[in-house]
Amino acid sequence: VWFMSAARSVCTGCARGCNTFLDYLDDTTFRYRPRENEAVNKEWMCDDGRTSFRHVNNYRALKAREGQDGPQAKVVARGEAITKAASTLAPFAKAGKLAALFSPVAALEDLLVAALVATEGFGLKEIYVGGRGDGWQDELLKRADENPNRKGLELVAAAFGLKVRPFANLSVAMANGSITALWAVGSETPATADFLKLEAFVCQAYNADEVSKAATVLLPASPHSEMDGTFVNFEGRAQRFELAYWPTGDSQPHWALCAELAKALGLIYRWKNSREVFADLGKRFG
Secondary structure (H helix, E strand, O other): OOOOOEEEOOOOOOOOOOEEEEEEEEEEEEEEEEEOOOOOOEEOOOOHHOOOHHHOOOOOOOOEEOEEEEEOOOEOOOHHHHHHHHHHHHHHHHOOEEEEEEEOOOOOOHHHHHHHHHHHOOOOOOEEEOOOOOOOOOOOOOOOOOOOOOOHHHHHHOOOOOOEEEHHHHHHHHOOOOOOOEEEEEEOOOOOOOHOOOOOOEEEEOOOOHHHOOOOOOEEEEEEOOOOEEEEEEOOOEEEEEOOOOHHHHOOOHHHHHHHHHOOOOOOOOOHHHHHHHHHHHHOOO
């Protein structure tokens, strides 16, 4: 512990958004400690929250991939995967067969750029919401909603005029064939679905989980430990968190992956960091 450094962060275990110190060494997160904020969590955090950092270390997706996980899968450069993703999804978007799945685990900046690509790049009018399923709740801190940024996702969707559809509707649409291609910003889902039935599935993911393994193009994403950003908790309180260490492997934050995808679609957006994203696209909140 004497060699660790600390970044000011926010717990991603539920919609409360307890303020934390993220303690790390090199490119590994080792623990969360509560950081005092009288308006949110005072000086406390729950036991589940203390261990919720593990997803930023374990089973990370660190390389871009073409082809569903298995013997035929091919590791490729991220730029090559981005180009493939754009050329694959564009025809489905024109045919009205493409859907976008956004995760409320992604940061506000991630969702702002994703919404811009969804509307201006793919011409979508609605998005589906993924995220973790509900857990337990108490009367002190823990919320049943185990996603740190659901309120932020709702705000972004409203700012871009996107209708928000539940994940269950996406499962039905994939099953009946009305949706045959999917772009997912985050692989967290509240339930299982048959993603293998999709003709094309581009997934931006932190972890190599069952959802990301089904992707025909996988883009490795950086979690909150590897970026600066914002979460909006269930009360509508926007809270900043800071980068602890640089993105590992070939991963990049969702917003950067979305910006690269936009460029491959023929759109040009120039942001050097997440703060520029917030300053630019945050104006849409009015």
